[in-house]
Amino acid sequence: MWELRHRGGGGPGPGGEAASPPREGEAAGGDHETESTSDKETDIDDRYGDLDSRTDSDIPEIPPSLDRTPEILKKALSGLSSRWKNWWIRGILTLTMISLFFLIIYMGSFMLMLLVLSIQVKCFHEIITIGYRVYHSYDLPWFRTLSWYFLLCVNYFFYGETVADYFATFVQREEQLQFLIRYHRFISFALYLAGFCMFVLSLVKKHYRLQFYMFAWTHVTLLITVTQSHLVIQNLFEGMIWFLVPISSVICNDITAYIFGFFFGRTPLIKLSPKKTWEGFIGGFFSTVIFGFIAAYVLSKYQYFVCPVEYRSDVNSFVTECEPSELFQLQSYSLPPFLKAVLRRETVSMYPFQIHSIALSTFASLIGPFGGFFASGFKRAFKIKDFANTIPGHGGIMDRFDCQYLMATFVHVYITSFIRGPNPSKVLQQLLVLQPEQQLNIYKTLKTHLTEKGILQPTLKSLIFPIEDE
Amino acid sequence: MTELRQRVAREPEAPPEDKESESEAKADGETASDSESRVEAVTQPPSADDTPEVLNRALSNLSSRWKNWWVRGILTLAMIAFFFIIIYLGPMVLMMIVMCVQIKCFHEIITIGYNVYHSYDLPWFRTLSWYFLLCVNYFFYGETVTDYFFTLVQREEPLRILSKYHRFISFTLYLTGFCMFVLSLVKKHYRLQFYMFGWTHVTLLIVVTQSHLVIHNLFEGMIWFIVPISCVICNDIMAYMFGFFFGRTPLIKLSPKKTWEGFIGGFFATVVFGLLLSYVMSGYRCFVCPVEYNNDTNSFTVDCEPSGLFRLQEYNIPGVIQSIIGWDFANTIPGHGGIMDRFDCQYLMATFVNVYIASFIRGPNPSKLVQQFLTLRPDQQLHIFNTLKSHLTDKGMLTAATEDK
Numbered sequence: 001m002w003e004l005r006h007r008g009g010g011g012p013g014p015g016g017e018a019a020s021p022p023r024e025g026e027a028a029g030g031d032h033e034t035e036s037t038s039d040k041e042t043d044i045d046d047r048y049g050d051l052d053s054r055t056d057s058d059i060p061e062i063p064p065s066l067d068r069t070p071e072i073l074k075k076a077l078s079g080l081s082s083r084w085k086n087w088w089i090r091g092i093l094t095l096t097m098i099s100l101f102f103l104i105i106y107m108g109s110f111m112l113m114l115l116v117l118s119i120q121v122k123c124f125h126e127i128i129t130i131g132y133r134v135y136h137s138y139d140l141p142w143f144r145t146l147s148w149y150f151l152l153c154v155n156y157f158f159y160g161e162t163v164a165d166y167f168a169t170f171v172q173r174e175e176q177l178q179f180l181i182r183y184h185r186f187i188s189f190a191l192y193l194a195g196f197c198m199f200v201l202s203l204v205k206k207h208y209r210l211q212f213y214m215f216a217w218t219h220v221t222l223l224i225t226v227t228q229s230h231l232v233i234q235n236l237f238e239g240m241i242w243f244l245v246p247i248s249s250v251i252c253n254d255i256t257a258y259i260f261g262f263f264f265g266r267t268p269l270i271k272l273s274p275k276k277t278w279e280g281f282i283g284g285f286f287s288t289v290i291f292g293f294i295a296a297y298v299l300s301k302y303q304y305f306v307c308p309v310e311y312r313s314d315v316n317s318f319v320t321e322c323e324p325s326e327l328f329q330l331q332s333y334s335l336p337p338f339l340k341a342v343l344r345r346e347t348v349s350m351y352p353f354q355i356h357s358i359a360l361s362t363f364a365s366l367i368g369p370f371g372g373f374f375a376s377g378f379k380r381a382f383k384i385k386d387f388a389n390t391i392p393g394h395g396g397i398m399d400r401f402d403c404q405y406l407m408a409t410f411v412h413v414y415i416t417s418f419i420r421g422p423n424p425s426k427v428l429q430q431l432l433v434l435q436p437e438q439q440l441n442i443y444k445t446l447k448t449h450l451t452e453k454g455i456l457q458p459t460l461k462s463l464i465f466p467i468e469d470e
Numbered sequence: 471m472t473e474l475r476q477r478v479a480r481e482p483e484a485p486p487e488d489k490e491s492e493s494e495a496k497a498d499g500e501t502a503s504d505s506e507s508r509v510e511a512v513t514q515p516p517s518a519d520d521t522p523e524v525l526n527r528a529l530s531n532l533s534s535r536w537k538n539w540w541v542r543g544i545l546t547l548a549m550i551a552f553f554f555i556i557i558y559l560g561p562m563v564l565m566m567i568v569m570c571v572q573i574k575c576f577h578e579i580i581t582i583g584y585n586v587y588h589s590y591d592l593p594w595f596r597t598l599s600w601y602f603l604l605c606v607n608y609f610f611y612g613e614t615v616t617d618y619f620f621t622l623v624q625r626e627e628p629l630r631i632l633s634k635y636h637r638f639i640s641f642t643l644y645l646t647g648f649c650m651f652v653l654s655l656v657k658k659h660y661r662l663q664f665y666m667f668g669w670t671h672v673t674l675l676i677v678v679t680q681s682h683l684v685i686h687n688l689f690e691g692m693i694w695f696i697v698p699i700s701c702v703i704c705n706d707i708m709a710y711m712f713g714f715f716f717g718r719t720p721l722i723k724l725s726p727k728k729t730w731e732g733f734i735g736g737f738f739a740t741v742v743f744g745l746l747l748s749y750v751m752s753g754y755r756c757f758v759c760p761v762e763y764n765n766d767t768n769s770f771t772v773d774c775e776p777s778g779l780f781r782l783q784e785y786n787i788p789g790v791i792q793s794i795i796g797w798d799f800a801n802t803i804p805g806h807g808g809i810m811d812r813f814d815c816q817y818l819m820a821t822f823v824n825v826y827i828a829s830f831i832r833g834p835n836p837s838k839l840v841q842q843f844l845t846l847r848p849d850q851q852l853h854i855f856n857t858l859k860s861h862l863t864d865k866g867m868l869t870a871a872t873e874d875k
């Protein structure tokens with residue numbers, strides 16, 4: 001336990017923190033409060049043999065972080081000095097990740113959805129593992145099973161809520177799937193309750209507090225990872241551009257803030273992450289906005305990115321074909337006077353989406369970093385250096401995605417508030433579920449409305465005998 | 471503090487006598503928490519005796535055990551009477567009561583968190599917890615309740631904007647709180663602050679979502695609110711009674727006073743009670759009809775044609791069920807403790823009822839559908855209209871004659 005506390009004493013990767021807290025009882029650096037609380041905790045728990053406690057001799061040796069850099073890279077870079085070697089490893093891995101990303105985009109929305117799901121599962125796994133290590137709860141009965149079980153239930157619930165609408169035609173064909181989707185709320189709630197009851201039954205006399213901690217930890221993790229990933233998938237189905245532009249804005253902000261900070265950095269930004277600087281923050285902000293603007297311009301041209309994803313039963317696959325909405329059609333805007341002088345043009349034609357992209361990029365640069373600070377604080381609080389060691393040079397999956405989380409929610413909220421109207425197929429579905437009398441009433445209301453608007457040509461008879469509302 | 475913990479950990483059936491709770495604690499082996507709380511207990515005042523003086527004097531002759539029974543009994547009656555008064559006052563007041571209960575439960579759980587983690591000194595923390603409570607409540611109001619208040623909301627311009635963009639506004643507010651949290655991280659208290667952050671969020675998840683589901687159920691029709699809540703209360707009471715008179719086999723180590731006899735007896739008694747209560751309530755429109763906001767009278771009305779669920783129908787009784795089960799229960803039971811102690815059984819119930827209604831009872835809201843329809847693009851509207859038309863024609867609801875009527 002002490003070993004864990006001492007281990008990553010400094011903060012995340014670029015941490016320039018002071019020396020790690022050496023011994024308990026000393027208030028030098030680190031979390032004084034937690035040290036003394038844990039002192040009390042351990043002393044008391046020692047007496048009662050609670051799992052919370054471990055004497056020094058009982059602590060399993062935590063292996064030093066595995067170096068997962070492939071051998072090839074190591075050999076290729078053996079000549080360079082250690083600092084540049086690190087740069088190169090990070091650079092190569094970054095390029096690899098970006099190309100993998102492009103490859104999956106090419107393969108289509110379904111693959112993207114699977115990618116998002118696998119990232120979600122991996123993030124969940126990483127955070128849960130941290131919880132285990134912090135609380136030494138490997139021995140708790142049922143706990144791992146329950147965490148994964150809850151993950152399954154919540155995923156099933158969200159699938160039924162959101163994604164099933166898009167697969168409606170596919171689902172209609174299979175009887176069991178229909179049942180599973182129609183009553184998904186009830187079934188997922190029943191499953192959740194079963195898990196809840198299992199938890200209550202699994203409470204072991206000496207480990208109540210630990211078990212409640214892990215229960216809460218699991219739920220908060222689910223709240224963070226699963227809800228966000230489903231929001232990402234919903235954004236994706238809105239149109240791939242709503243998925244790509246935000247994510248690339250965040251990545252671009254990461255990279256450009258780092259570069260600006262590297263070359264011009266002087267004033268520290270926040271105590272939590274000592275390596276972040278104001279110059280990097282502001283420079284990153286402007287470059288991200290410009291990058292987002294340009295990326296939006298480039299992507300808006302292609303139907304592949306712009307159209308909502310639909311599942312067509314005839315071709316049995318996802319298609320992105322449609323009439324691009326007004327957001328993605330070039331429009332002329334007259335420039336304000338000062339820009340007129342600069343650009344020497346009267347009007348400029350751009351996509352309305354580009355204006356939205358400015359909002360998205362601004363959010364990515366201003367609030368996205370807070371997600372990063374939150375994760376840094378979290379790592380600092382639990383004395384870990386990285387979430388995991390999945391990616392050489394970068395840490396775990398969570399380390400890459402910590403800034404993305406708030407972004408996904410923001411984009412979703414943005415879309416539902418300002419962009420998207422209700423989903424037509426969902427409206428139709430709900431209409432078909434109503435009672436026949438209600439349907440008839442609605443039909444009449446709609447008919448009068450459409451006729452008034454001129455969308456529906458009135459029949460000859462209805463012109464002679466005007467429709468009466470019953 | 472020990473007392474508080476015991477109260478929260480136990481179900482509200484066992485009488486909260488101090489001696490018993492102490493021995494229970496030892497039996498449960500919650501020694502780790504106990505000992506820690508003993509350290510804190512020095513600073514905590516013993517739980518105040520809230521019994522009014524009147525009652526104390528009136529019951530001064532009786533032995534301590536029966537006195538306790540009477541106090542509990544009287545308070546139970548008081549709570550039930552209060553419940554009836556509130557029902558009489560109407561759905562709006564009920565909604566406010568639910569909100570008050572929610573806030574009090576939130577307050578209680580947060581206070582426990584503070585006590586556990588000694589986090590009174592953390593900067594900003596209380597403010598942030600209440601702030602998050604406000605944001606989440608606003609979000610849920612926007613999601614669910616504004617549909618019911620739709621006409622009222624449309625009239626007032628600021629309300630309309632608040633309701634239309636509620637997601638964006640509540641998210642912005644939440645983000646502000648989030649950024650304040652990140653900025654308030656103090657070097658030596660990271661872990662504590664993260665714990666409290668997590669504690670607040672789990673509490674919000676439990677308390678606020680459930681209370682809004684309760685309000686959602688309420689708007690479906692007061693019967694969907696009253697019957698589940700009364701069933702849970704009845705189960706509490708009946709299980710206690712059965713356990714008291716017939717209890718022998720312990721049910722679960724966590725609550726040593728619960729018995730299998732109480733559990734099963736309570737089950738059957740509650741089912742019977744629920745049947746009878748529904749029978750009584752289904753007769754009245756004010757319980758059965760969905761709550762609507764009437765624009766002209768500027769108030770809530772519960773007036774409608776009762777749906778098929780609430781009309782008498784003939785069912786064949788299987789031969790087995792021949793006799794009428796007599797039921798009777800005395801009016802004494804559980805009482806003290808916090809609001810949370812009263813409502814801990816209710817929480818899962820609210821979610822279950824809501825899920826049940828959403829899955830099996832309620833269809834989509836027709837007026838809402840029409841509204842959504844009107845915001846679609848013309849070509850989408852036409853497509854939906856034509857699909858609906860062909861669907862109705864297939865069903866035979868729509869013939870050439872009815873079309874032109």
